[in-house]
Amino acid sequence: MKRHLGHQALIIAVAACSYFTALGATRLWDEDEAFFATAAAEMHRHDDWIVPTFNEELFAHKPPFMYWMMRLGFLMFGVNELGARFFSAVFGIATAIVTYHLGRRLFDARAGLWAALALSTCLMWSIVSRASTADAYLGFFIALSLLVYARAVFAPREDTEAVEVPVAPSLAATLDRWVPSGWTTMAGIYALMAFAVLVKGPIGILLPGATIGLFVLCQTPSPSQIGDGLLKRGIARLRTMILAFPATFWRMRPLTAIAAVLLIAGPWFVAVAIKTDGAFLNEFFGVHNFGRFLKPMENHRGPIIYYIPVIAIGFFPWSIFAMPTALHSAFAPRDRSRHLFVLCWAGWMIGFFSIASTKLPNYVLPAYPALALLTGSWLAAWSARKDLLSARWPKLAFGTLATVGVLLIASLLGAPRLEIGGEPLLSKLGVNAALAPDLGRLFWLGFVPLAGGVIAIVLATRERRVAALWTSMAASTLFTASVLIVAAIALNPHQTSAPLASAFHRAGDSSGGAVQVGSFRHSPPSLIFYAGQHVERLKSADDAAGYLSGEGPRFLVTTDVGLKQLEAESDKTIRVIDRRPRFPRTGDVLLISFDRTETSGARTIEQAASEIPEMR
Template sequence: MHAPCSPVTARWLPWGVALVAAVVFFTNLGGPLLFDEDEPKNAVCGREMLERGDWVVPTFNAQLRVDKPILIYWVMLVSYSLFGVNEFAARLGSSLAGVGSVVMTYHLGRLLLDRWAGALGATLLASGLMFAALSRASTPDALLICCTTAAFLAFVSGISRLRGGSFSGDGSALLRLSETPLPRVSWIAMYAAMGMAVLAKGPVGVVLPLFVIGLWASLVDIDPSSRTPVGLWRGVLHGLGRRLAPARLLRILLSLRVLPGALIVLTIALPWYVAVGLRTDGAWLAGFLGGHNVGRFMQPMENHRGPVIYYLVAIMVGFFPGSVFLPASITSSVLRVRGADPQRPSLGFLLCWIGGYVGFFTLAATKLPNYVTPCYPAVALVTGCWLVRACRLELPPLRRLRVGFSAFGIAGLAVGVGLIVLASTLLKADPWIGLPAVSAMFASTAALVMLYRNNRPRAMACFATGCVLFTTATVSFSAYRASPYQEGPRLAERIAAFEAGAPEPTRVALCGYFTPNLVFYLGRPVEQIGADAIADYLAGPSPGVVLVPGDVFEQIEPNLPEGATVVAEEKRFLRRNGRVVMLSKSPAIVAAAQSEAVIR
């Protein structure tokens, strides 16, 4: 990291970061069972569309699903057709998108900063806990991040072409976006990626990338050397007047080719939105655009709310282990942007990327940690840039490096202890679930030893290797050990055992309780009924079971119909005293349950 890359190293670096990402995202990908709630909902939706041969209308449990657009389901349809309906196939698209995002992050770093910053930033991105989890989950987040990163890469590539191959230029006078349009291939690719992002997760796929680019073009991409009036307020007003002058903003819009770009986005995304609107008489559009976009922004849904600092905390946790150096990295980048640093345009763009997403979703009433993950590539590159400068002795942050490496070991140990406590108290599992702590402790110690020997590049290599090992162990091994304790797959296994050899499937209903995992592992829809309908349901013409949570069962037990028997119980996942009770009146099911109890 001390010297520029040799041609051989430069050629192999992108393959190296792709390999690192593949190790993190594909190790034991199909091993852990799907985790409630979102994973099985999306996986079941893809399966039901496959069974119907329908590529337009998404449904879950035989009901219209308005939560997400179509792209994740199209990816699953292809994956299911190739590999069957299983955990690996459900997650494959997200993992491929995750690898793509990591490789594109490297190329963004190469254009914005340098190859080493891109490689280290890409490695930190791949090992970030939240990003790794989403790249191994059957959710649309990884696809959104991939499309958004592709849009930003197209934009950065276009600006770099205008400036001689580097986003920050070569030290000569820079061509500004307000002075010259983007190259045609760049803006076409940028808007095409935004169109795919709209199919992945809706309007945020185009609104936020354009907001970030506009923020950078208007506030940062301006000559900082021009003189400003003396005095704080006169200087601020003069600066805002220059940056937000209507004529300048109009030139920026024209350079971005917004109108033809909008046509590209609509050409890609609109046909499906029109088709699903027609097929559902507008119900999907009303539910998604009205409820899950405007509604989530205006008021907290499902009690997902948080304070102003919510996303600052979410990024510190979600970007761990790399986040141990994030505060120092952000502070250094802000100071460099405020000065006359040669990399001011690049760092300013990354800070606008981060600030745009964090600021927008801080204003939204509904808050979830995955909302800001599209800015994680920028977070990773800012951190990678700071660490590379530390390796090159451009900074004297020896104490900060010691603190960061120590924090990694301490926090990793805390995660391991927490997992062990979780395993012993809530899961009754073995303590090996805390294995990731070992890699964090070893890597932290090795990095500190190398730092003591004044070998910063090797210290950084130990840290990066430890990040990859820690996250890989967490998302592949610990998740694998914990997932079987979810009650949904266990209940589905019980029901499958009861109906073995039966002429028809067992009817299944849930009362006061729902777990999407049950629908996936049962392989068919289930019903939801009220407590007053339990008697009629159990008295139906074919064998049936009703699942109720323990607290509801205690309330309705005195009024249960004669012959209703508890045929199974399962402990609820991550709840100390929660349980699910399975009721039935079917003689065959009751006999099977009694036989199973005797065998046990």
């Protein structure tokens, strides 16, 4: 018991240092984080717990759970970045603890510890645990529902040797063995899935429910013989699973699942349907669920292998162990049912989003605890000298870590200084050259994986396996924390929305009257959060000119390209109130208004801009 408490204390300490340190020190990052934080801020401002809005318009992207958590954060810390992000960090840590207990149940305490540390220090999970998005909440409820299932069907196994579970002789025996018989257990599992539905909709029950169903179907006995070829055995297995599907589906108590969703998530869906005359449900289900699956939205498309490089980066630094982890999961374990369960979890969730038309890196985050569990299983076996793989695999993995460090140093030192055809490389890549000095100063980040990889190789060569793993863990923690805290703070001054919002509020105060602001060719979600009011989005230069000509103090946020279009459209003098490099793309963003003062002769744009001091 003391060891388990010590493990959990270590997990919480490591994750908390990465997630809570300087959590509110940076402004909201566009686009997702700012979208959802703005919606929560508007619900908070209107004291509305039902209808999400963005820019004072219906925002049907997600159900309300994350907005509720952000509202609690706003009550605790104010309407700011810390309030929006706080409970993401809490749920990120909670998911790591759930992963630890899954590892304990399926493998042993050491595997659970390594799995939880891998999850809590990999790049992508750390990012969402420091962001005002739905991902940490969804990952928590899905992982917790699968933990309840695992505790119901897998016997406890601490540090004992694995024992192969015999294949059930019939479908009925399979269902008796792998589907919890107790109604209360299934009700508890579906209740947790229902909360996941409140986080992100139907996938809250589809992803974990299908994971359990796929695992049970994979356990059904197949009529194929040992001497049959691979293709014949595969066809026989598929046929068996198809025939077993109806009985498996019914045994999993679908009516209980429906009742749980209706009881927990149903009241809010009914309330939002009534308050919006069905508009929320039509857009949420029709556009943001079925629509995103069937066709790419907002140009978020990719090939079927899209998530292979995405996971390699998102699960870094622990993705360096991908090959030995895969080999260990496929060939080494004697008790294959436990690894099969985790493989079904990871395979189903990654496969489902791989065939979806719309693809985003965060879609597969519910599979990250499963990837961490598989990694933790191999790390525990290797450190205890129980793995059957070649000794070169760990050294290759640590070598990969060091190589990434070298490439990172070279990239951060070289890219900001390189030019192609007289134009900076960053500009060629669409990145604002104003970032070059700060990016170049971050070259030291590469020394963290470089040093960790080299030291781990030396220790592994000397057969000091545990020390090698703790070295790589320390390097992973330091690298991830450095990227998400130090590097983020270094780049934070380049964000433009907050200073632009402050500029038009100051200008409006000096002008008197209610401030009105619009945007043309530049309308990041964070601008609306920091504006704290409706921002009129204008589609053309003619619309922008007409907007600025209206009554009262009016301001426009635009780009240098938009300014040129507006200059060609209108003969009025344009006053540039603020101008700064666009982040992270090339060009500038500006805050402008029409000059309403009566002067002899119109000033040029350049003269007006020259009167404004440079702001960073």
